[in-house]
Amino acid sequence: MAVTPRGRALARAVACAAILSLSAAMSLAGEVDVEAVDVSREADGTYRFDVTVAHADEGWDHYADRWEVLSEDGTVLATRVLAHPHVDEQPFTRSLGGITVPAGVTHVVVRARDSVHGHGGNEVRLALPDR
Template sequence: MVANAVAAAAGPADVVEAHALCSAESLCVFTVSVKHADSGWQHYANRWEVLGPNDEVLATRTLRHPHVGEQPFTRKLPRVKLPATLETVRIRAHDSVHGYGGAEVSVELER
């Protein structure tokens, strides 16, 4: 019961910073920092996503373990091919209890 109360109090995962480095061919590397009160395997930030127009998921970075002692934490996602006409994407994080709902970041794509 106590673990569930702590997990519920942690809230959703927040994207606190995000950057994209894109080539002229629209191949991008995303660097994203996420903050979440990971408490263990029952409640942790388990992925972040790159979203295009109409909330289309363009890429997903799976986070394979809790980051209890590492907050915020930063991970990269390389070799993301995006449409050449796309100018901006949104980054959102997901956690294993609340799903989505935390802070998101918009990233302008420069080529």
């Protein structure tokens, strides 16, 4: 049976749609979410962040590897490196203190990333206490 030009075009369209669907599914899979943030002001005026993240860590090749505190203009104020996978501990909370926030910054954004997909998933925007 001969394939017509219309049949080839239809086959290409179906193949492209399948590739786009797979690409979209892969880009959404495995993103790390910030589930909760507790922030407190220390006596010295710096801040402490306790951040809870959730991610389907698979081991050393794919895991949540950091979270960051950013000003609303996107400036990274602090980074907490997560040094190992948390396969059996989900969600999990890690802390970072001594964070200096510039004067005038009243709100921050906390985001996380994983070793495969980078930044993605749920971010949390919050007001700083005592500002």
